[in-house]
Amino acid sequence: MGQPENRRDVSTKLAAVAGGSERSAKGGDGHHGPTETLPARIKAIQVAARFHGIELDTRDCREQTPNAAALAEWARRGGMWARAVRVNWSHLIKLQAPGPIVLLLKDGGAVLLIGSDADRNVVFLKSANDPEGAEARAIDELRLTNAWNGEVVLLRAARSLQVADAPFTLGWLATLVRIEAKPLRDIAIASIALSVLTVLPPLIVMTVVNKVLQFNSVPTLILLSAIVATAFLYETLLGHARRLIVNVVGARIDTKLNLHVFSRLLRLPLDYFEKHPAGETMYHLAQVYRIREFLTGKLLSTFLDLITLCVLLPVMFIVNSTLAWIVVVCSVLIVLIIIAFLPPLRKSYQRVVEAETMKSAAMSETVVGIKTVKALGLEPQREALWDERVANAGNARLAFGQLASWPQTLVTPLERTMVLGTMLFGAYLALNDTTGYMVGGLFAFMMLAQRVAQPLVNLARLVEDYEEVGAAVSEAASVLNQPLESAANSAGVRPDLFGDVSFNNLSFSYSGAKTPALDGVSFDVPAGTMFGIVGRSGSGKSTIARLLQGINRDYTGFLKVDGVDLKEINLRHLRQGMGIVLQDNFLFRGSIKDNIIAGRAGLTLADAMRAAQLAGAEEFVERMPHGFDTYVEEGSPNLSGGQRQRLAIARALIHNPSLLILDEATSALDPESEAIVSANLQRIAAGRTMIIVSHRLASLTDCDQILVLDQGKVVDVASHAVLLERCALYRQLWFQQNRPTENRGPRPIAIAPRLT
Numbered sequence: 001m002g003q004p005e006n007r008r009d010v011s012t013k014l015a016a017v018a019g020g021s022e023r024s025a026k027g028g029d030g031h032h033g034p035t036e037t038l039p040a041r042i043k044a045i046q047v048a049a050r051f052h053g054i055e056l057d058t059r060d061c062r063e064q065t066p067n068a069a070a071l072a073e074w075a076r077r078g079g080m081w082a083r084a085v086r087v088n089w090s091h092l093i094k095l096q097a098p099g100p101i102v103l104l105l106k107d108g109g110a111v112l113l114i115g116s117d118a119d120r121n122v123v124f125l126k127s128a129n130d131p132e133g134a135e136a137r138a139i140d141e142l143r144l145t146n147a148w149n150g151e152v153v154l155l156r157a158a159r160s161l162q163v164a165d166a167p168f169t170l171g172w173l174a175t176l177v178r179i180e181a182k183p184l185r186d187i188a189i190a191s192i193a194l195s196v197l198t199v200l201p202p203l204i205v206m207t208v209v210n211k212v213l214q215f216n217s218v219p220t221l222i223l224l225s226a227i228v229a230t231a232f233l234y235e236t237l238l239g240h241a242r243r244l245i246v247n248v249v250g251a252r253i254d255t256k257l258n259l260h261v262f263s264r265l266l267r268l269p270l271d272y273f274e275k276h277p278a279g280e281t282m283y284h285l286a287q288v289y290r291i292r293e294f295l296t297g298k299l300l301s302t303f304l305d306l307i308t309l310c311v312l313l314p315v316m317f318i319v320n321s322t323l324a325w326i327v328v329v330c331s332v333l334i335v336l337i338i339i340a341f342l343p344p345l346r347k348s349y350q351r352v353v354e355a356e357t358m359k360s361a362a363m364s365e366t367v368v369g370i371k372t373v374k375a376l377g378l379e380p381q382r383e384a385l386w387d388e389r390v391a392n393a394g395n396a397r398l399a400f401g402q403l404a405s406w407p408q409t410l411v412t413p414l415e416r417t418m419v420l421g422t423m424l425f426g427a428y429l430a431l432n433d434t435t436g437y438m439v440g441g442l443f444a445f446m447m448l449a450q451r452v453a454q455p456l457v458n459l460a461r462l463v464e465d466y467e468e469v470g471a472a473v474s475e476a477a478s479v480l481n482q483p484l485e486s487a488a489n490s491a492g493v494r495p496d497l498f499g500d501v502s503f504n505n506l507s508f509s510y511s512g513a514k515t516p517a518l519d520g521v522s523f524d525v526p527a528g529t530m531f532g533i534v535g536r537s538g539s540g541k542s543t544i545a546r547l548l549q550g551i552n553r554d555y556t557g558f559l560k561v562d563g564v565d566l567k568e569i570n571l572r573h574l575r576q577g578m579g580i581v582l583q584d585n586f587l588f589r590g591s592i593k594d595n596i597i598a599g600r601a602g603l604t605l606a607d608a609m610r611a612a613q614l615a616g617a618e619e620f621v622e623r624m625p626h627g628f629d630t631y632v633e634e635g636s637p638n639l640s641g642g643q644r645q646r647l648a649i650a651r652a653l654i655h656n657p658s659l660l661i662l663d664e665a666t667s668a669l670d671p672e673s674e675a676i677v678s679a680n681l682q683r684i685a686a687g688r689t690m691i692i693v694s695h696r697l698a699s700l701t702d703c704d705q706i707l708v709l710d711q712g713k714v715v716d717v718a719s720h721a722v723l724l725e726r727c728a729l730y731r732q733l734w735f736q737q738n739r740p741t742e743n744r745g746p747r748p749i750a751i752a753p754r755l756t
């Protein structure tokens with residue numbers, strides 16, 4: 001690359017970076033300041049990303065010295081392709097990348113590799129803080145390996161971003177297959193070679209019959225035997241290689257489909273999951289794997305058959321055109337029969353799909369609600385429902401199977417005619433043949449016809465499979481092509497969140513609802529205050545929490561966070577900046593520590609302990625046999641409701657959100673657990689805005705303000721004492737829940753205990 005080498009400057013620069021002089025002195029509060037004070041590693045990744053036209057948000061990477069995996073994860077979250085790898089000098093010097101490569105230095109710094117010169121055995125490095133246009137410095141192996149232990153982050157713009165966001169259609173799937181152009185080309189070459197080899201045996205048989213047998217030519221026989229043996233060897237090896245490549249292509253397409261499906265599933269809005277039972281979604285998504293099987297199984301093998309046909313059909317016409325025409329006419333008839341049956345088959349298959357979806361929904365509903373089923377003894381009812389759904393699905397499949405067997409029945413005689421008919425007709429032609437060469441030709445033709453008949457029939461059947469796969473694609477598409485949250489996730493402003501919330505004349509209706517869930521709601525929550533929301537059931541309390549999380553955005557009026565319209569804010573940024581605790585929180589399978597940290601990069605056991613202490617969870621976690629390493633099963637059956645809830649609060653607090661929403665978080669707790677959580681509320685609330693939705697008024701008395709809602713409308717907003725004075729609804733709710741104890745004395749015993 002011919003960069004001028006300034007050794008003194010190089011060593012000073014590398015020493016400066018390696019010595020950490022560019023590392024930020026700012027504390028680890030997760031908010032990096034202006035770019036000059038960024039830690040060297042973060043700055044290096046940011047510069048490398050800018051090379052690809054991507055601006056990463058440095059607030060998403062909270063550590064001072066992130067490791068390679070955390071940096072790669074940060075870049076991926078910003079929409080890039082990124083890999084953290086470990087390489088040695090010899091690999092580094094050969095690395096080809098479309099932009100700068102980030103080398104992580106031993107002491108926590110980083111430099112950018114922008115080129116290399118294998119002949120001179122040097123790499124060209126730049127510091128992320130170098131001014132634009134500054135020259136890179138050539139560094140040799142010894143000098144670099146003193147400061148660098150092989151950690152590298154590779155980055156580029158996500159190539160498949162467009163592919164990933166495109167709607168899920170057969171065309172999209174075809175693109176996925178087309179990306180594998182190189183192995184597909186290899187498969188095609190192997191298949192052409194194999195097809196040519198399959199032509200050999202019939203031609204050799206023809207020669208044996210016509211020449212060897214007629215003229216007793218032993219040398220010709222020996223020569224032919226050698227050719228046959230070589231051909232067999234090649235056929236075996238090529239067949240093996242082709243199977244290997246097909247396998248690899250299948251596995252790669254499978255992986256891509258899996259990643260794509262899950263990534264889209266995660267980006268579906270919550271609305272979708274509320275409207276569709278989990279079983280239905282899972283069943284529809286399972287169809288993706290049928291499509292995969294079709295693409296890498298039947299479609300690929302038919303494509304290979306097609307190659308065989310292209311080679312064999314002309315040979316058949318050369319051997320005997322009359323017989324070849326019989327084969328072609330039979331094939332056309334087969335295609336016509338299959339096409340004629342397509343419309344009724346399509347309808348019948350649709351009924352199968354509907355019945356299977358219902359069946360699957362019944363199964364998952366039962367599994368998800370098994371506690372209720374058992375508690376209420378609903379097993380017979382669930383069994384009856386299952387019986388009915390299984391019967392419906394069985395009937396639909398039976399009807400489809402019966403209809404689908406008709407084309408099969410009609411096609412079979414034509415298939416036989418292709419092989420046996422041509423043989424008999426060929427024998428008739430041979431009887432009247434005077435040249436003496438017809439017998440060999442007939443043998444060859446019979447062998448060819450056998451090889452051709454099956455691919456032709458497969459080709460015709462592909463039309464039928466295409467229908468089924470079309471249905472499977474539309475089922476999977478019914479889930480995957482729902483509007484994604486992605487636009488709001490990746491676009492929008494990312495203001496610093498302080499927790500100032502303001503609703504202004506906001507109205508919102510759920511789709512299909514006759515009355516609005518919120519009707520002209522206005523109130524303000526100043527940053528750093530505690531705000532309660534009360535009201536009768538269905539008054540719209542949880543809807544306010546939903547709107548704040550950006551789950552529903554189609555409201556009228558204004559909802560502002562720190563003065564910025566919520567619709568303008570990047571959704572992921574908004575949700576990462578707030579903490580939510582719901583009435584029923586899901587804990588994932590894993591240790592308590594992992595559940596509290598929930599995969600957030602850069603957080604440690606100390607952070608988990610701090611959050612647990614704040615949430616009042618520390619005392620019970622420490623009493624557990626393995627403390628923070630105690631394993632929580634799926635659905636956390638080994639924890640009580642109160643313990644689970646306190647862990648959920650710790651999880652919401654771990655990233656120190658400026659806005660914390662507790663949506664009926666303590667409602668299902670026993671009085672003791674509720675008392676523990678409530679006692680911590682003041683501590684939890686320190687330094688952040690807290691919005692507490694609760695129907696238990698006693699837990700809200702410390703709030704700075706309490707909003708009273710009724711049928712989606714604001715009745716009043718004030719402190720507990722003021723509301724007791726002036727708000728009739730609040731007073732009524734308060735006295736309902738806090739009646740004088742004397743009225744609630746022990747129940748009289750109705751029946752005297754019997755003496756035995």
Ligand SMILES: Nc1ncnc2c1ncn2[C@@H]1O[C@H](COP(=O)(O)OP(=O)(O)OP(=O)(O)O)[C@@H](O)[C@H]1O
Nearest residue numbers: 274510513517535536537538539540541542543544
């Ligand atoms: N996902 C939804 N789809 C359609 N309607 C909904 C949905 N969620 C709530 N609603 C309706 O919106 C209204 C307000 O519901 P919301 O859940 O906000 O009330 P709430 O005050 O939190 O009630 P509760 O105290 O019983 O939880 C209710 O009439 C409810 O039926």
